[in-house]
Amino acid sequence: MERLADYIVYNLPFLQQIPRVIVDLIIMLFFATCMLLFWVALFAGITSWVERRVAGRIQSRIGPNRVGPQGFLQWIADGLKCFLKEDFVPAAADKKLFLLAPYIVFAGMFAVFVVVPFGDGLIISNLNIGIFYVLAISSLVVVGILMSGWSSNNKWSLLGGMRSAAQIVSYEIPVSLAILPVILLTGSLGMQDIIRAQGPYPWQWFAFHNPFTFIAFFIFFIGALAEGNRTPFDIPEAESELVAGYNTEYSGMRFVFFFFAEWANLYIIAALTVTLFLGGWNTPAHLYTNLFGLLHRSVDVAGTFVFILKSLFLVFVIIWIRWTLPRLRVDQMMDVCWKYFVPFSFANIVGTIIWMVLADAAPVLGYVRYILFVVGLMVPLAIAMKITRNFRLAKSEIHLNPFI
Amino acid sequence: MTEFITEEMTLNMGPQHPSTHGVLRFQLTSDGEVIHSVKPDVGYLHRSIEKIAEKVTYHGFMPYTDRVDYVAAMNSNFAWALTVEKLGGYQVPERAEYLRVIAAELNRISSHLIMLGVMAMDIGAVTPFPYFLRERETINDLLEELCGARLTYNYIRIGGVSSDLPDGFRDRALRFLDHFEPIIDEFNRLITYNEIFVNRLANIVIIPREQAIAWALVGPNLRASGVKWDLRKDEPYSIYPQVEFDIPVGKGEVGTVGDCFDRFIVRVDEMRESSKIIRQCLDKMPEGEIQSKLPRQLKPPKGEVYVRSESARGEMGYYLVSNGGLNPERVKIRTGSFSAMAIMEEVSKGIMIADMVALISSLDVIAPEIDR
Amino acid sequence: MLAASKYAPVVLLFVIALAIPVLMIGIATIVGPRRLGVKKKVPFECGTEPIGDTRKRFSVRFFLVALLFIVFDVEAVFIFPWAVLFRQLGLFGFIEMAVFLFILILGLVYVWKKGALEWE
Numbered sequence: 001m002e003r004l005a006d007y008i009v010y011n012l013p014f015l016q017q018i019p020r021v022i023v024d025l026i027i028m029l030f031f032a033t034c035m036l037l038f039w040v041a042l043f044a045g046i047t048s049w050v051e052r053r054v055a056g057r058i059q060s061r062i063g064p065n066r067v068g069p070q071g072f073l074q075w076i077a078d079g080l081k082c083f084l085k086e087d088f089v090p091a092a093a094d095k096k097l098f099l100l101a102p103y104i105v106f107a108g109m110f111a112v113f114v115v116v117p118f119g120d121g122l123i124i125s126n127l128n129i130g131i132f133y134v135l136a137i138s139s140l141v142v143v144g145i146l147m148s149g150w151s152s153n154n155k156w157s158l159l160g161g162m163r164s165a166a167q168i169v170s171y172e173i174p175v176s177l178a179i180l181p182v183i184l185l186t187g188s189l190g191m192q193d194i195i196r197a198q199g200p201y202p203w204q205w206f207a208f209h210n211p212f213t214f215i216a217f218f219i220f221f222i223g224a225l226a227e228g229n230r231t232p233f234d235i236p237e238a239e240s241e242l243v244a245g246y247n248t249e250y251s252g253m254r255f256v257f258f259f260f261a262e263w264a265n266l267y268i269i270a271a272l273t274v275t276l277f278l279g280g281w282n283t284p285a286h287l288y289t290n291l292f293g294l295l296h297r298s299v300d301v302a303g304t305f306v307f308i309l310k311s312l313f314l315v316f317v318i319i320w321i322r323w324t325l326p327r328l329r330v331d332q333m334m335d336v337c338w339k340y341f342v343p344f345s346f347a348n349i350v351g352t353i354i355w356m357v358l359a360d361a362a363p364v365l366g367y368v369r370y371i372l373f374v375v376g377l378m379v380p381l382a383i384a385m386k387i388t389r390n391f392r393l394a395k396s397e398i399h400l401n402p403f404i
Numbered sequence: 405m406t407e408f409i410t411e412e413m414t415l416n417m418g419p420q421h422p423s424t425h426g427v428l429r430f431q432l433t434s435d436g437e438v439i440h441s442v443k444p445d446v447g448y449l450h451r452s453i454e455k456i457a458e459k460v461t462y463h464g465f466m467p468y469t470d471r472v473d474y475v476a477a478m479n480s481n482f483a484w485a486l487t488v489e490k491l492g493g494y495q496v497p498e499r500a501e502y503l504r505v506i507a508a509e510l511n512r513i514s515s516h517l518i519m520l521g522v523m524a525m526d527i528g529a530v531t532p533f534p535y536f537l538r539e540r541e542t543i544n545d546l547l548e549e550l551c552g553a554r555l556t557y558n559y560i561r562i563g564g565v566s567s568d569l570p571d572g573f574r575d576r577a578l579r580f581l582d583h584f585e586p587i588i589d590e591f592n593r594l595i596t597y598n599e600i601f602v603n604r605l606a607n608i609v610i611i612p613r614e615q616a617i618a619w620a621l622v623g624p625n626l627r628a629s630g631v632k633w634d635l636r637k638d639e640p641y642s643i644y645p646q647v648e649f650d651i652p653v654g655k656g657e658v659g660t661v662g663d664c665f666d667r668f669i670v671r672v673d674e675m676r677e678s679s680k681i682i683r684q685c686l687d688k689m690p691e692g693e694i695q696s697k698l699p700r701q702l703k704p705p706k707g708e709v710y711v712r713s714e715s716a717r718g719e720m721g722y723y724l725v726s727n728g729g730l731n732p733e734r735v736k737i738r739t740g741s742f743s744a745m746a747i748m749e750e751v752s753k754g755i756m757i758a759d760m761v762a763l764i765s766s767l768d769v770i771a772p773e774i775d776r
Numbered sequence: 777m778l779a780a781s782k783y784a785p786v787v788l789l790f791v792i793a794l795a796i797p798v799l800m801i802g803i804a805t806i807v808g809p810r811r812l813g814v815k816k817k818v819p820f821e822c823g824t825e826p827i828g829d830t831r832k833r834f835s836v837r838f839f840l841v842a843l844l845f846i847v848f849d850v851e852a853v854f855i856f857p858w859a860v861l862f863r864q865l866g867l868f869g870f871i872e873m874a875v876f877l878f879i880l881i882l883g884l885v886y887v888w889k890k891g892a893l894e895w896e
Contacts, residue, residue, distance in 0.1 A: 030788060037792060059534040087805045091817035092830075103797050110793040114786050125785040132856055133786075153830050154819040155415050159757070162436070162838045169845035176852045183859040231528065232600055240423040240526040241761050248820055253804035257797050326601045327528025329758040330437050331895035334841070338884075338893045342848070346881055349855070353862070353870065394590050411832040420823035429824065436835020437895065756895070 040113060044263035045075035051263075051319050058323045085252035090153060093249065097151035101144045102250070102257040108140025109261040109268065116271045117191045119281045119304035130191035131183070134272065135176050138227070141261065142168045145236070148258070149246035160245030163330055164236030168227050170337045175223040177345030178216040181352035182206050182276050185213070195280030203373040207277035210365075212351035214372050217277040219341050219348070221314075224269040226333070229262065231322040235330050270314035274307060278314075281307040412440060419448045423526045423761045426771025430748070432760070439760055442752040444745045450775040457735035462488050462562060462702040465732070470556035472737055473773040475518055476716035478511035478547070481560040486641060487711040487722040488562045492704035497693040500564040501643045506577070506685045507550060507559055509678040513584075514543040515716035516624075516671040516678075523668060523765040524595050527604050532595045539587060542580050549573055562702060564695030574686050581679050588675055596672060605668060606659030609751050609763045616662065619747040622740040623718015625767055628654035628670045629662035635714040647684040649677040664759075667766040701730060717741055717768055741773040840892055851880050 049064065049072060056063025064071035089095055115130045117123040127133050142165050149161015183189060185206065186197040198205050207217040226233035237245035247258045274280055281303035328336070359365045413436075418429035427448035433440045453472055457465050469484040470477040482504055489496060496504075521536030544554045549570045551559035559566050595601055611621065616629035626633055634651040636644040652673035654666030706728040712721035718740030725734040744767040752760055819826055858865065858873050865872075887893060 026784065026788070030792075034792070037796065055530075059531050060538060061534055083800075083804045084808055085804070086808050086810060087801065088816075090819050091814075092819060102801075103794055106797050107790055107793040111786065111789050114789050124789070125782050127782055127786075150831075152819065155413060155821060155826070155830050157819075158830055158834070159437075162834065166838050166841040169849070170841055172845065173848045173852060176849070177855075180852075180855060180859050183856065184862050187860055187863055189856070189860055234528065235758075238528060238758070240528065241758050243422060243820065243822070252808055253797075253801045257801075323531050325529065326524070326595070326598060326604060327758075328600060329604060329756060331756065332603060334893065334895060338844075339888070342884060343881075346877065346884075349859075350874075350877065356862075390590075390593060393586070393593070395586065413830075413832060413834075414827040416821045416824045416827065418822050424822075429822070431827070436837050438835075 037110070040110065040264050040267070041260075043267050044260050045079065047263045047266060047315065048075045048078070048259070050316075051322075054316070054319050055323045058320070079256065082252050082256045087253065088249075088251045090249050092153040094151035094153070097147045098249075099254075101148035101151065102254045103144075104147065105141050105144030105261045106257045108138060108144060109264050111137045111140070112268050113264075115191050116268070117195060117275060117280060118307055119301075120192075122281075122304055123192065126190060126192050129189045131179055131194065131272075131276070132189050135172070135179075138268075139168075139172065141265075145246050148250070152246070152249040154249050156242045156244070157246050157248045160236045160242045160248070163242075164229060164246055166330075167229070167233060167235060167333060170334060171223045171226040171233075171341075174219050174337060174341035174345045175227060177342070177349065178220040178223060179276060180345075180349050181213045181216045184349070184352050184356065185209060191275055191280075195275055195282060198279045198282055200279065200282040200284040202279070202376075203369045204282075205277060205279040208369045208372040208376055210352065210355045210359075210368055211372065212348045212355060213277070214376070215344060216348045216352075217273075219345055220276065221269075221273050223337075223341060224273065225318065225321070226337070228265045228269050228318075230266070230269075230318055232325040232328050233333055234322075234327055235333055238327055266315055266318060267311060269318065270311035271307075273314055274310045278310055417760070418445075423764060424771070425522065425764065425769060428764075428769065428771045428774065430760075430764075432757070434757065437756045437758075439752055439755055439757060442749055442760065444748045446742075446745060446771075446774045448775065449771045451772075453776045454735050454737060457732050459731060461730050462704065462732065463700075465735070466561065467556065467558045470558055471772060472776055473715065473717065473720070473739065473741075473770055474555055475770050476511050476515040477555065477557050478507045478559060479515075479713070479715035480720060481557060482508050482642075483711065483713045483715065483720045483722050485560045485562050486713055487709060487724050488702070488704060490711050491707060491709040491724055491726055492562075492702065494563045494698060495696050496564055497696055498643070498690055499568075499692040500694045500696075502685045502689040503550075503565045503569065503694060504560050505642055505644065505647070506682055506689075507547065507557070507565070509681045509685075510543050510547060510577075511557075512716045513675050513678050514540045514547075516675050517543075519671060519765070519768040520591070520668065523762070523768075524601070526761045526765040527601055529595055529598070529601065532591065535591070535594065539584060542584075546573070546577055546580060549576075561695060563698040564693070566695075568694050577682065577686060581683060585676065585679055588672060591672065596669065602658050602665065604758070605665035605762060605766070606663055608659075608664045608759050609755060609766070610660045611662040611747065611751055613662065615747075615750075619750065620743045621718070621747060622743060623714065623716070624670045624674060625667055625718060625740070625744055627651065628666040630654050630656075635712060635719060639712070641711075641713055643685070644681075646688070647681050649680050652677065664762050664766040667768075671768070703728060703730060712738070715740065717744075717770065717773060737776055739773045739776065741767075741769040741771075744769050745774055837895060844887060844892065847883065848880070851876075 052074070053063040053071070064074040067073040067077045089098055112134050114124045115127055115133055117126075145164045145168070146161050149157045149159075149164065152158070182194060186194045188194065188197075194206075202208065206213050208214060225231075229236050236242075237247075239245075242248075247255055250258060283302045283306050355365070412433045415432040415434055416429065417432055418424040419427040424430070429445040429448065431443040431445060451471065453468050456468055460468070466481060466484060469480045472480045485504075488494070517536045517540045521533040524532040524536075547557060547559075548554050550573065551557045551566060553559075611619075611625075611629050613630050616626050616631060621629065630653055632651050632653050635641070636649075637651055652670050654661045654663075654670055656663070656666060657669060658665055704726045706726055708723070708725040710721055710723045712719050714720075719738070720740065721738035723734075723736040723738070724732055727733045748763070748767075752763060755763070819830070854876070855873070858869060862869060
């Protein structure tokens with residue numbers, strides 16, 4: 001790294017006028033971002049394969065299995081195919097906006113990764129406005145989608161763009177309001193501070209902190225699904241209604257970037273939920289550092305591992321939801337947002353304040369988190385029981401192995 | 405909030421649209437999401453089957469009837485055979501009648517399976533579709549054993565059927581039915597009573613009883629509006645009087661009678677009844693001939709006849725005029741999908757685009773059947 | 777300086793996030809075919825000639841949603857800094873925000889009653 005920096009500075013004389021520390025910093029950051037891009041690209045690609053395989057299993061079929069082992073290289077093949085497609089602009093389209101839209105969608109999505117905390121210290125920039133930055137920058141995606149929908153000069157695209165914009169901006173409100181209880185409890189907007197305020201064990205997570213954060217967790221997760229245009233809120237891309245939604249007229253690489261953003265967004269939804277409500281990278285570090293003393297550095301690795309594992313589980317849940325539920329209608333989507341989520345989020349804020357005041361007075365309320373944890377545990381248990389019941393009633397052969 | 409005025413937008417829904425089930429076109433005028441008017445535009449799949457009928461023999465027209473409604477080709481075959489038999493007064497052996505009903509009911513199940521799967525997909529649930537089609541595959545296999553084809557069967561012949569049951573067909577059919585009947589409950593658990601699905605369909609595009617009759621809706625669409633009218637019961641033909649089955653009607657289980665959900669659930673229940681009919685037929689089937697002796701070149705007497713029968717999409721009628729020659733003089737086919745298209749304009753004012761999609765699929769229109 | 781260095785990655789990331797698509801789309805344009813046709817350039821409207829213009833005054837419904845968004849999102853922005861400093865602000869801050877939230881919720885009730893949340 002050092003030698004590379006030397007080499008770059010040597011060859012670009014104007015850099016020599018800038019203090020060396022900053023140059024080093026920039027070069028380091030550059031590589032960090034490249035690494036991140038690599039991770040995002042890899043994630044988006046592999047998720048597209050995973051999603052299709054999971055969908056295959058859910059739908060009692062196999063899914064892509066031709067390219068590479070178990071079809072694993074399918075996403076590379078798809079990407080290469082799109083490279084060889086024509087970059088196409090419809091005649092009546094607003095050319096500038098049409099060409100610009102994918103960049104904006106992609107940049108808006110990608111910039112969020114600056115504050116995604118992969119581990120203790122493993123964050124590109126620990127901005128002190130962390131979560132606020134996410135809310136602000138992710139709104140760029142709406143602009144991009146509206147641009148693509150409007151500029152295509154296609155009525156289906158326009159409808160898709162409009163639906164998407166209406167949906168994303170509407171759900172922005174319950175989502176940001178659902179974050180507030182967490183901010184109230186943490187007293188900081190920084191991502192790392194939010195994670196540090198929680199603990200490694202589930203009952204220390206904000207999701208189970210008090211009844212209001214418990215509700216906020218669900219509002220946030222569902223609202224984030226809607227912001228990511230995922231089923232049951234895939235109204236902007238409803239293929240049976242709008243053909244393909246706002247990206248109807250796009251082809252080749254430009255189309256790929258829309259999908260790239262969509263899949264990367266999947267990870268953002270999961271990572272933010274984990275950060276805010278599910279304990280982030282917290283691991284019971286004190287246990288094994290005390291035990292072995294030596295393994296101190298491994299704590300970071302374990303934390304990152306835990307964080308990614310949690311997010312991947314949520315990603316799986318999102319995929320699962322997508323292939324299970326039908327789609328809401330646009331007015332139902334609005335009803336859910338404005339008539340249920342927004343009032344509930346307001347109530348959550350007020351409730352959290354009252355809770356904080358009460359908890360200061362009566363520490364016994366701290367035990368509520370254990371109850372909530374048990375309640376939270378009931379949700380997956382209930383789902384598991386329903387699934388086993390369905391399995392029993394179906395009496396058909398069940399293949400749980402995802403590989404053939 | 406009517407004080408705001410926006411310009412209407414004219415949208416072409418179809419012919420190449422994912423939810424128009426073939427090549428079908430609707431010209432919508434809408435204000436954003438809300439549809440103001442719908443103009444169905446049919447004819448993209450017109451293959452002049454009625455005109456072809458005038459150029460081919462009576463036997464020779466049978467394969468064309470497959471193409472009238474390729475999703476329920478067996479029922480279409482059946483209707484044509486009934487028509488010519490009635491005009492010519494030809495007899496059909498009893499075993500052949502049973503075989504016809506078995507084949508037609510199997511085909512009715514497979515047709516409903518497609519409709520239900522596609523409707524779920526139009527509502528946004530992609531997963532049920534492969535499950536419905538998986539069951540349909542088994543039916544296709546059975547029908548392939550029976551007649552060698554999986555889609556356009558050409559199985560029912562004038563005066564009988566083309567082939568007898570293959571060895572072991574009865575066991576395989578029974579095994580399928582044993583497997584299939586619980587699967588219907590599984591479908592209900594999978595999609596029918598899903599909260600979102602119910603919300604998308606309940607109280608959407610209600611077609612009341614009177615309106616359904618006035619616009620000549622037929623078959624399951626009519627029954628969903630609460631009219632207990634099934635030609636298999638009310639104008640019995642073939643051996644339907646000898647089997648026991650119920651006619652499911654729309655009950656407004658989650659909404660109002662005649663809404664989209666009723667049109668969905670009526671077909672689900674009809675599959676159960678069809679399965680019942682097949683079981684009885686397999687039990688009661690006598691031994692004997694499967695094809696009565698008819699001349700190779702059929703010349704029904706001069707005259708005209710209209711025969712209707714209950715296809716998967718409701719009443720399918722063949723109007724046949726014969727001049728005593730080798731070819732029919734005129735054939736007119738009346739299909740359920742065509743009359744369903746007529747009501748479209750009337751009922752779709754003020755609904756949303758997403759409801760429109762639900763309406764099209766709930767009426768179970770098949771583009772080739774509309775245009776013929 | 778410290779603050780600036782914290783935001784340097786944001787700028788860098790933006791540059792990279794723009795550079796990558798430019799590069800990849802650029803390659804795709806060079807590698808990909810280019811076969812133009814008149815019919816091909818017609819916007820997709822299910823295979824028929826589009827009737828009427830796309831860029832009309834669009835449904836006011838979506839505009840209302842945008843207005844509501846602006847109102848509520850701007851308010852939410854005000855709540856954020858308060859939430860961070862909630863402990864320090866004490867009772868005064870709490871009452872201030874209670875009044876603010878009350879007005880905001882009143883606004884929600886108003887648009888609800890007015891029917892702005894209904895689609896038809």
